[in-house]
Amino acid sequence: xxxxxxxxxxxxxxxxxxxxxxxxxxxxxxxxxxxxxxxxxxxxxxxxxxxxxxxxxxxxxxxxxxxxxxxxxxxxxxxxxxxxxxxxxxxxxxxxxxxxxxxxxxxxxxxxxxxxxxxxxxxxxxxxxxxxxxxxxxxxxxxxxxxxxxxxxxxxxxxxxxxxxxxxxxxxxxxxxxxxxxxxxxxxxxxxxxxxxxxxxxxxxxxxxxxxxxxxxxxxxxxxxxxxxxxxxxxxxxxxxxxxxxxxxxxxxxxxxxxxxxxxxxxxxxxxxxxxxxxxxxxxxxxxxxxxxxxxxxxxxxxxxxxxxxxxxxxxxxxxxxxxxxxxxxxxxxxxxxxxxxxxxxxxxxxxxxxxxx
Amino acid sequence: xxxxxxxxxxxxxxxxxxxxxxxxxxxxxxxxxxxxxxxxxxxxxxxxxxxxxxxxxxxxxxxxxxxxxxxxxxxxxxxxxxxxxxxxxxxxxxxxxxxxxxxxxxxxxxxxxxxxxxxxxxxxxxxxxxxxxxxxxxxxxxxxxxxxxxxxxxxxxxxxxxxxxxxxxxxxxxxxxxxxxxxxxxxxxxxxxxxxxxxxxxxxxxxxxxxxxxxxxxxxxxxxxxxxxxxxxxxxxxxxxxxxxxxxxxxxxxxxxxxxxxxxxxxxxxxxxxxxxxxxxxxxxxxxxxxxxxxxxxxxxxxxxxxxxxxxxxxxxxxxxxxxxxxxxxxxxxxxxxxxxxxxxxxxxxxxxxxxxxxxxxxxxxxxxxxxxxxxxxxxxxxxxxxxxxxxxxxxxxxxxxxxxxxxxxxxxxxxxxxxxxxxxxxxxxxxxxxxxxxxx
Numbered sequence: 114x115x116x117x118x119x120x121x122x123x124x125x126x127x128x129x130x131x132x133x134x135x136x137x138x139x140x141x142x143x144x145x146x147x148x149x150x151x152x153x154x155x156x157x158x159x160x161x162x163x164x165x166x167x168x169x170x171x172x173x174x175x176x177x178x179x180x181x182x183x184x185x186x187x188x189x190x191x192x193x194x195x196x197x198x199x200x201x202x203x204x205x206x207x208x209x210x211x212x213x214x215x216x217x218x219x220x221x222x223x224x225x226x227x228x229x230x231x232x233x234x235x236x237x238x239x240x241x242x243x244x245x246x247x248x249x250x251x252x253x254x255x256x257x258x259x260x261x262x263x264x265x266x267x268x269x270x271x272x273x274x275x276x277x278x279x280x281x282x283x284x285x286x287x288x289x290x291x292x293x294x295x296x297x298x299x300x301x302x303x304x305x306x307x308x309x310x311x312x313x314x315x316x317x318x319x320x321x322x323x324x325x326x327x328x329x330x331x332x333x334x335x336x337x338x339x340x341x342x343x344x345x346x347x348x349x350x351x352x353x354x355x356x357x358x359x360x361x362x363x364x365x366x367x368x369x370x371x372x373x374x375x376x377x378x379x380x381x382x383x384x385x386x387x388x389x390x391x392x393x394x395x396x397x398x399x400x401x402x403x404x405x406x407x408x409x410x411x412x413x414x415x416x417x418x419x420x421x422x423x424x425x426x427x428x429x430x431x432x433x434x435x436x437x438x439x440x441x442x443x444x445x446x447x448x449x450x451x452x453x454x455x456x457x458x459x460x461x462x463x464x465x466x467x468x469x470x471x
Numbered sequence: 472x473x474x475x476x477x478x479x480x481x482x483x484x485x486x487x488x489x490x491x492x493x494x495x496x497x498x499x500x501x502x503x504x505x506x507x508x509x510x511x512x513x514x515x516x517x518x519x520x521x522x523x524x525x526x527x528x529x530x531x532x533x534x535x536x537x538x539x540x541x542x543x544x545x546x547x548x549x550x551x552x553x554x555x556x557x558x559x560x561x562x563x564x565x566x567x568x569x570x571x572x573x574x575x576x577x578x579x580x581x582x583x584x585x586x587x588x589x590x591x592x593x594x595x596x597x598x599x600x601x602x603x604x605x606x607x608x609x610x611x612x613x614x615x616x617x618x619x620x621x622x623x624x625x626x627x628x629x630x631x632x633x634x635x636x637x638x639x640x641x642x643x644x645x646x647x648x649x650x651x652x653x654x655x656x657x658x659x660x661x662x663x664x665x666x667x668x669x670x671x672x673x674x675x676x677x678x679x680x681x682x683x684x685x686x687x688x689x690x691x692x693x694x695x696x697x698x699x700x701x702x703x704x705x706x707x708x709x710x711x712x713x714x715x716x717x718x719x720x721x722x723x724x725x726x727x728x729x730x731x732x733x734x735x736x737x738x739x740x741x742x743x744x745x746x747x748x749x750x751x752x753x754x755x756x757x758x759x760x761x762x763x764x765x766x767x768x769x770x771x772x773x774x775x776x777x778x779x780x781x782x783x784x785x786x787x788x789x790x791x792x793x794x795x796x797x798x799x800x801x802x803x804x805x806x807x808x809x810x811x812x813x814x815x816x817x818x819x820x821x822x823x824x825x826x827x828x829x830x831x832x833x834x835x836x837x838x839x840x841x842x843x844x845x846x847x848x849x850x851x852x853x854x855x856x857x858x859x860x861x862x863x864x865x866x867x868x869x870x871x872x873x874x875x876x877x878x879x880x881x882x883x884x885x886x887x888x889x890x891x892x893x894x895x896x897x898x899x900x901x902x903x904x905x906x907x908x909x910x911x912x
Contacts, residue, residue: 159560160560160564164556164560168553272660272661272892275578277585279899280901289589365552367582367584367585369581369653369654371653427506427546427547428509428513431547435509
């Protein structure tokens with residue numbers, strides 16, 4: 114009833130091709146963004162910001178990057194954690210070795226370095242595909258793990274191999290309080306998500322999708338696989354790399370290579386698969402599912418247990434969390450193999466007809 | 472409909488999260504407990520956690536800290552840094568504010584070292600953590616009580632020298648370090664390198680990737696290069712794997728010395744006879760099933776069915792480590808009460824003062840039931856470690872037995888390194904070390 118586009122006439126191509134053609138969508142997204150920028154900092158407490166929202170924002174960005182490569186270009190990668198690590202350590206080195214380096218610039222350079230490394234490890238994609246490519250990108254993961262553990266130069270010869278940053282600021286704006294960190298991440302994510310959305314609608318995004326759907330056919334109609342695949346690797350790694358820099362600088366502020374282990378790569382791939390391949394929205398859903406759900410379960414279960422007079426042990430909660438989380442993944446994959454994003458759009462379709470479905 | 476259901480569920484979850492979790496509770500000192508009872512390191516982590524929680528229960532059973540009861544809550548980190556940080560954020564403000572944190576992981580310690588000064592909550596890392604945090608002038612909020620990995624490394628070499636018949640005999644010897652490839656395992660390297668330079672022995676570094684079940688290549692290297700001694704800086708399943716590999720390559724277990732994380736029952740139990748003769752450093756205590764405090768626990772906690780873990784584990788090495796860690800925290804609170812008011816709930820800042828002025832002499836320790844378990848601990852503003860006493864114990868095939876006298880780490884070697892590393896940290900962070908005047912406040 115409310116969600117209906119009757120009476121919204123498009124009189125120009127620009128109207129027809131805009132990001133959110135339906136007015137309700139446009140306004141609700143805008144309202145959500147405004148709420149995220151103004152409402153949330155006023156409403157939520159420090160715990161929610163630091164432990165849930167900031168990791169959610171950063172991993173959404175990373176999932177977005179992985180989605181560009183896996184969802185839009187069809188190249189399976191298991192090296193996302195590696196590119197996060199490259200981004201984080203490159204940004205760290207730019208930031209600590211060059212005095213007076215602005216924070217944003219060193220993060221962007223971290224992203225660029227990750228993009229270059231991504232192109233390098235993307236070269237096998239020109240020859241192998243599917244699961245074989247996944248294995249090839251896994252090499253990136255082990256290689257970076259090794260490099261950052263073994264080559265002391267990258268960690269500024271820290272004895273323990275752990276690096277840390279502090280006194281972050283942009284033009285005098287100290288990023289110390291959780292609210293500042295949240296706003297910084299949110300701003301970063303908004304800019305790059307908008308960019309990604311537009312990229313996937315433009316020529317380059319269409320090239321990626323053509324390669325994904327059938328690379329031989331794409332080549333026949335004049336798309337260069339080399340350019341399309343490597344550009345997807347570069348853009349994806351750039352996103353993932355800046356997310357890694359944010360993860361290290363903003364979220365952890367002191368980290369070791371284990372923060373970007375192969376588990377992280379799997380986690381990011383699962384986010385994209387569960388959230389929805391080839392959907393910007395899906396990246397957010399996936400990140401929310403994987404970041405927030407376990408923590409909510411972890412806090413919710415003891416409370417639930419107390420409600421029925423049951424005292425669940427810490428280990429019990431942890432095990433139950435894994436069991437429920439695993440079953441939910443299976444449930445979603447069976448009910449909706451195209452991810453939560455598809456569930457969302459089906460919901461929207463139904464809402465259009467509500468309350469008179471035919 | 473689905474989206475409506477989702478929205479309702481979402482709202483329910485949101486309301487659950489946003490309910491104010493700070494409920495003022497009357498006069499209870501809140502101890503958050505970061506544990507790992509699941510994951511690769513669970514067998515070791517749960518023993519520590521049981522000991523920690525049991526001691527808090529014991530204090531309550533005895534009437535609390537000068538009448539102030541202790542409340543506590545566990546949070547599972549699974550030894551992952553990001554989950555540890557989440558737990559810290561979750562618990563730091565609960566029940567009137569956290570007294571102190573004991574992260575029980577080097578990775579989490581590094582992350583929290585950046586956060587604790589902002590939140591003004593002390594971190595106790597009894598026997599682990601960053602070694603340079605001994606310098607309380609720079610690391611105001613870190614307390615590596617009862618020794619660090621640097622202490623362990625230094626004493627390990629002392630012990631080897633003694634066995635060989637003097638420091639001079641170390642020249643030309645080969646000592647290998649088999650370590651967990653993480654900040655934890657890398658911590659002793661600088662000290663060992665320094666000592667290798669001083670004494671003229673050759674140091675071989677053999678890293679093992681997490682979690683440490685794959686060590687064939689490492690022990691092949693050991694077999695080829697035949698080091699005179701092997702130091703084992705392992706954790707969890709890595710230790711028993713290392714001992715099995717040593718057994719199969721025929722490396723004498725008598726020549727192996729582990730750090731205290733590699734010297735507990737779960738590490739050797741499965742290898743049993745195969746680990747016979749294997750040595751481990753203990754930062755003070757070993758397995759203490761006959762200590763008075765353990766007897767108290769059996770009487771006042773376990774006899775009433777309030778014990779946290781299985782009864783057989785009480786008094787084992789890691790259990791005792793958890794217990795002593797809790798005791799140090801509780802004593803910090805007690806000391807703080809002496810200054811800020813007996814029978815009151817102490818804030819993190821006040822507890823920090825207490826920990827910094829901890830003075831547990833032998834009489835006090837004996838009185839608390841730690842006779843034969845511990846030696847005195849005395850902290851100060853500049854020394855947040857308080858003690859560097861170490862003993863070596865050896866696995867007999869069925870239990871751990873002490874086989875050495877007390878050693879004390881050589882301050883002449885360690886102090887300059889602590890000062891150097893901590894001043895580098897201060898420089899990086901643009902921190903001003905506290906002056907002696909500021910310490911008195």
